[in-house]
Amino acid sequence: MMNYTIFSFILIMWILIIIGGGFLVVLTSMISLEGYVKIGFLELYYASIAKAVIAIILIIIWIYILTKIKNWIFYKKIKT
Numbered sequence: 001m002m003n004y005t006i007f008s009f010i011l012i013m014w015i016l017i018i019i020g021g022g023f024l025v026v027l028t029s030m031i032s033l034e035g036y037v038k039i040g041f042l043e044l045y046y047a048s049i050a051k052a053v054i055a056i057i058l059i060i061i062w063i064y065i066l067t068k069i070k071n072w073i074f075y076k077k078i079k080t
Contacts, residue, residue: 005073005074005076005077008073009069009070009073012066012069013066013069016062016065016066017062020058020059020062023058024054024055024058027054027058028051028054028055031047031050031051031054032047
């Protein structure tokens with residue numbers, strides 16, 4: 001019987017990447033500083049910075065989740 005530990009990790013990784021990418025697109029596409037910041041042409045610049053910061057934070061969270069899942073799967077594999 002073949003062990004599917006690595007395949008399950010890869011499947012979970014791809015599911016998290018797809019969900020995270022969709023969440024990132026939906027979340028960042030709605031960000032607008034119009035009405036909050038009255039600085040003219042720099043509004044788009046600051047909105048882009050906010051979107052980039054949110055994207056980086058979400059990527060760090062996703063990497064953290066994947067690392068925890070990887071450690072849990074392989075720790076369970078080593079333990080048995």
